[in-house]
Amino acid sequence: xxxxxxxxxxDEEGQGYYFFTTSSGxxxxxxxxxxxxxxxxxxxxxxxxxxxxxxxxxxxxxxxDRIDARISHTVANVISRFFKKNPQGILSFTCDDLxxxxxxxxxxxxxxxxxxxxxxxxxxxxxxxxxSFSSLIIKKRRAYKSEIEAAFFEMCQLIN
Amino acid sequence: xxxxxxxxxKAKKVKELAEVKSYIKARIREDKPIDNKKLKGFKIVTPx
Numbered sequence: 001x002x003x004x005x006x007x008x009x010x011d012e013e014g015q016g017y018y019f020f021t022t023s024s025g026x027x028x029x030x031x032x033x034x035x036x037x038x039x040x041x042x043x044x045x046x047x048x049x050x051x052x053x054x055x056x057x058x059x060x061x062x063x064x065d066r067i068d069a070r071i072s073h074t075v076a077n078v079i080s081r082f083f084k085k086n087p088q089g090i091l092s093f094t095c096d097d098l099x100x101x102x103x104x105x106x107x108x109x110x111x112x113x114x115x116x117x118x119x120x121x122x123x124x125x126x127x128x129x130x131x132s133f134s135s136l137i138i139k140k141r142r143a144y145k146s147e148i149e150a151a152f153f154e155m156c157q158l159i160n
Numbered sequence: 161x162x163x164x165x166x167x168x169x170k171a172k173k174v175k176e177l178a179e180v181k182s183y184i185k186a187r188i189r190e191d192k193p194i195d196n197k198k199l200k201g202f203k204i205v206t207p208x
Binding site: 007009012013014015016017018029031032033034035037038040041050051053055056057058078081082085086089094096154155156158159 | 162164165167170171173174175177178180181182184185188189190191193194196199201202203204205206207208
C-alpha cells in the first residue's frame with residue numbers, strides 16, 4: 001500500500017510553508033495564500049478563501065518521478081488535512097500555463113480528486129475560460145456555497 | 161462601512177493574485193526565498 005510522503009512545516013524568513021521530499025530526492029513545496037482581500041465584498045466567507053500553490057523545487061533536475069503515485073497521495077492528504085482543520089475553508093488553485101501543459105495538469109488533478117474524494121464530502125468546481133483552468137474545492141454542504149461559486153466565477157471571468 | 165469593490169478593483173486583485181502566484185512558483189522552482197514585499201498584500205499562511 002502506498003503512503004503519502006511526510007509533509008513538514010518549515011519557516012523561511014518568517015514565512016511558513018510545507019514541503020516533502022520524494023524517494024528519488026525531489027523536493028516539493030506547498031504554500032497557502034490567504035486571499036481574503038480579493039473577496040472583501042463577501043464578509044460572510046472572505047476570510048476562508050485560500051489559494052493553493054504546489055510546485056517542485058529546482059525544475060532543472062531531470063523529471064524522474066512523474067509516475068510516483070505517492071505524490072498525489074501526499075497532495076490529497078494535505079488537502080484532506082486542510083478541510084479537517086478548516087471545515088469552512090475555500091481552496092482555489094489555477095493550473096499554470098507557463099509550459100502549455102495547464103490542460104494536462106487540470107485533467108491530472110481532476111483524476112486525483114476523483115480517486116481521493118471517496119467520502120464525497122468535497123466538491124470541486126472547475127472554471128475554464130479561454131483556456132485558463134481554475135478550480136475551487138469546498139465542502140459539499142458548506143453554507144453560502146452558491147454565493148461562493150458565483151463570487152469565484154466572477155473573479156475568474158475578470159482575468160480573461 | 162467599506163464600499164463595495166468596483167469591477168476594476170476586482171480585476172486588479174485578480175491580476176495581482178495571478179502575478180503573486182507566478183512569482184511564488186518561479187521562486188520555488190529557483191529554490192530562492194520569497195520576498196514579503198512582493199506579495200501585494202496577500203499573506204502566506206500555515207492552515208494545517
